[in-house]
Amino acid sequence: MNTGEDAQGLRKIIDFTRLISIAILCMHFYICCYAAFAAWGWTAEIVDKIIGNIAKTGLFTGLIKAKLAALLFLGIMVLAAKGKKDEKIQKNSIAAYLLCGLLVYFLSPLVFYLSWSIPLRAGLYMLLSSIGYLLILTGGTWLSRLIKSSLVTDVFNSDNETFPQEERLLENDYSFNLPTKYNLKGKIRNGWINCVNPFRSVLVAGSGGAGKTYFVIRHILDQQLKKGFCLFLYDFKFDDLTKMAYNKLLKYQGNYKIKPAFYIINFEDLNRTHRCNPLDPSGMEDITDAIEASRTIMMGLNRDWLKKQGDFFVESPINFLTAVIWYLRKYQDGKYCTLPHVIELMQNEYEKLFKILWEEDEVRVLIDPFISALRNNAQAQLEGQIASAKIGLARLASPQLYYVLSGNDFTLDINNPDEPKIVCMGNNPQKIDTYGAVLSLYVNRMLKLINKKGKQKCSLIFDEYPTLVANLITTISTGRSNLISCTIGIQSIEQVKKEYGAEQAEIIAGICANVISGQVSGDSSRKLSDTFGKIMQDRQSMSINSNDTSISKSTQMESAIPASKIATLSSGEFVGIVADSPDVKIKQKMFHAEIQNDHQAIKKEDEGYRRLPVVQQVTAEDVRENYLKIKREVETLLKAELQKIKDRDVGNKGAKKKKKNKMRSSLPPEKAIRQQDAKVFSR
Numbered sequence: 001m002n003t004g005e006d007a008q009g010l011r012k013i014i015d016f017t018r019l020i021s022i023a024i025l026c027m028h029f030y031i032c033c034y035a036a037f038a039a040w041g042w043t044a045e046i047v048d049k050i051i052g053n054i055a056k057t058g059l060f061t062g063l064i065k066a067k068l069a070a071l072l073f074l075g076i077m078v079l080a081a082k083g084k085k086d087e088k089i090q091k092n093s094i095a096a097y098l099l100c101g102l103l104v105y106f107l108s109p110l111v112f113y114l115s116w117s118i119p120l121r122a123g124l125y126m127l128l129s130s131i132g133y134l135l136i137l138t139g140g141t142w143l144s145r146l147i148k149s150s151l152v153t154d155v156f157n158s159d160n161e162t163f164p165q166e167e168r169l170l171e172n173d174y175s176f177n178l179p180t181k182y183n184l185k186g187k188i189r190n191g192w193i194n195c196v197n198p199f200r201s202v203l204v205a206g207s208g209g210a211g212k213t214y215f216v217i218r219h220i221l222d223q224q225l226k227k228g229f230c231l232f233l234y235d236f237k238f239d240d241l242t243k244m245a246y247n248k249l250l251k252y253q254g255n256y257k258i259k260p261a262f263y264i265i266n267f268e269d270l271n272r273t274h275r276c277n278p279l280d281p282s283g284m285e286d287i288t289d290a291i292e293a294s295r296t297i298m299m300g301l302n303r304d305w306l307k308k309q310g311d312f313f314v315e316s317p318i319n320f321l322t323a324v325i326w327y328l329r330k331y332q333d334g335k336y337c338t339l340p341h342v343i344e345l346m347q348n349e350y351e352k353l354f355k356i357l358w359e360e361d362e363v364r365v366l367i368d369p370f371i372s373a374l375r376n377n378a379q380a381q382l383e384g385q386i387a388s389a390k391i392g393l394a395r396l397a398s399p400q401l402y403y404v405l406s407g408n409d410f411t412l413d414i415n416n417p418d419e420p421k422i423v424c425m426g427n428n429p430q431k432i433d434t435y436g437a438v439l440s441l442y443v444n445r446m447l448k449l450i451n452k453k454g455k456q457k458c459s460l461i462f463d464e465y466p467t468l469v470a471n472l473i474t475t476i477s478t479g480r481s482n483l484i485s486c487t488i489g490i491q492s493i494e495q496v497k498k499e500y501g502a503e504q505a506e507i508i509a510g511i512c513a514n515v516i517s518g519q520v521s522g523d524s525s526r527k528l529s530d531t532f533g534k535i536m537q538d539r540q541s542m543s544i545n546s547n548d549t550s551i552s553k554s555t556q557m558e559s560a561i562p563a564s565k566i567a568t569l570s571s572g573e574f575v576g577i578v579a580d581s582p583d584v585k586i587k588q589k590m591f592h593a594e595i596q597n598d599h600q601a602i603k604k605e606d607e608g609y610r611r612l613p614v615v616q617q618v619t620a621e622d623v624r625e626n627y628l629k630i631k632r633e634v635e636t637l638l639k640a641e642l643q644k645i646k647d648r649d650v651g652n653k654g655a656k657k658k659k660k661n662k663m664r665s666s667l668p669p670e671k672a673i674r675q676q677d678a679k680v681f682s683r
Contacts (some may be wrong), residue, residue, distance in 0.1 A: 021073035028066035036122030078140030097139030105132025180593035206518025238426025275407020281334025300437025301392035317389030513579035
């Protein structure tokens with residue numbers, strides 16, 4: 001029993017054992033170095049008799065037996081001792097003391113082979129043996145203070161926060177699959193990210209350099225083209241992904257029933273771009289289409305308006321632009337319904353512009369407030385309503401943009417089963433504000449055309465989605481049944497909040513069922529951690545006292561992937577969750593793994609890519625002539641319509657005058673004279 005008397009008795013036994021060990025060592029010195037003791041005069045007859053009797057036991061024959069016996073009793077003492085535990089004592093220090101002590105202790109007899117005097121050799125032998133003994137004693141004492149159980153082997157709790165992940169490769173006609181390696185309780189295992197239902201949308205997040213494009217988006221692009229998807233690609237850093245899409249199409253074109261046409265829209269290299277009219281009259285069925293197009297353009301040019309929708313000076317420019325777009329849509333069945341014609345027509349004087357717009361019945365309700373302001377001489381209000389639209393659109397009045405926007409090489413119904421398309425649109429990071437508005441218009445017009453039944457499966461991939469003004473919520477929510485896969489690349493939720501507002505950012509983050517995230521921090525990492533939930537983790541605590549060390553273990557629910565872990569992910573390391581489908585069930589949907597890329601194979605493949613094809617040779621003169629042609633067409637339209645209005649007004653006046661004369665001639669002579677006299681009198 002652990003009583004005070006027991007502890008006191010144990011200490012006495014330990015002290016006695018240590019005393020026996022020292023006594024054996026001292027007697028060994030006296031016997032083997034007797035000549036030296038005699039020379040020093042340190043011998044006594046009674047001592048010689050006592051030690052001589054003890055030596056008859058055979059313990060002191062030779063140099064090793066007695067030293068081993070002393071070491072044995074020392075070892076018993078060390079094992080029985082219970083020193084105060086010390087966290088600072090290290091195993092390496094204990095091992096060094098014990099090893100050095102044993103070497104010195106057992107190699108000390110080598111001094112007897114020296115040619116020195118007997119007293120000197122004997123003294124050196126006893127000194128070295130004593131030093132070795134003390135080193136062993138010190139190491140053994142420290143050993144009793146060592147804490148056998150350590151809590152600091154996993155400082156960041158990495159092994160405890162691991163969990164089983166999907167190791168099967170699960171494929172279907174629509175899936176994309178990414179090979180991974182993950183840690184499970186300290187062991188590295190192979191796994192797979194199986195996105196078997198991409199139609200529930202894929203959110204790819206990660207700060208700059210996290211590897212969104214290199215580790216995730218390029219593989220989605222590759223595998224979906226391999227499985228026969230139509231494609232729309234928004235290539236923020238044109239032409240990295242566009243070149244890949246073109247070469248992958250050449251590789252997999254045999255997988256399509258009807259080979260899709262490949263189209264490019266970019267505003268930098270006009271030799272390698274097609275022309276497309278986003279305001280194509282065939283796709284604008286009613287005035288609501290014009291309203292949506294107008295809103296997209298103005299929001300793209302004024303990004304802060306996204307948070308001010310509904311304000312008077314935000315909605316007024318949108319209504320004004322809507323009126324101009326719809327007027328051109330109705331004029332000669334949309335002959336001049338292009339964005340360049342809209343821009344040029346808007347730059348004319350208010351009086352002339354309002355006259356021709358008033359001629360269209362559906363437009364009158366939109367421009368009536370502007371005409372009222374003009375009639376009431378409210379010039380300041382009128383400028384506030386219209387100037388922001390004119391100034392913003394004036395930034396788009398460049399010959400290069402006019403050239404691309406005024407053509408009609410293809411339509412935006414990319415998933416048309418009879419005419420499937422691969423459409424790539426490129427942006428320029430240095431011209432986001434200008435190009436973003438036009439590309440947003442393309443995207444919104446396309447979304448309206450593709451989200452219909454009976455279409456072919458298609459994929460929408462947006463690299464750096466927040467640089468666009470595109471309302472994807474409806475497409476994400478309803479496009480699943482129409483086989484529309486949407487991949488959205490963002491840097492963080494905060495970035496989407498900045499561009500779209502908190503409400504829209506929360507919706508986008510919440511309705512994407514497949515989430516693949518690299519390193520993100522702040523609110524993004526916290527939301528992801530909450531999404532991943534908690535797992536059962538082991539917990540261990542230690543209590544140290546002078547006699548013993550007690551350890552308690554327990555289990556409790558903790559975050560599977562803490563926010564701090566998401567904020568410190570390496571490039572290529574991703575966390576996330578995937579959605580399954582009724583035909584392919586996935587038990588382990590969550591993952592925290594490193595996606596495996598064959599870097600050498602990818603580099604070799606990239607080096608072998610063909611350049612993008614030249615669509616047609618475009619000269620500066622061609623671009624300039626197209627620019628001037630649009631201006632002439634708008635000028636001709638304005639003059640013709642104003643002349644038509646003038647001729648009609650003159651005709652109406654003539655008809656009224658003729659009608660009055662006819663009425664006067666039909667009156668009796670006396671009444672006619674009286675009317676004439678009344679007029680003269682009034683004058």
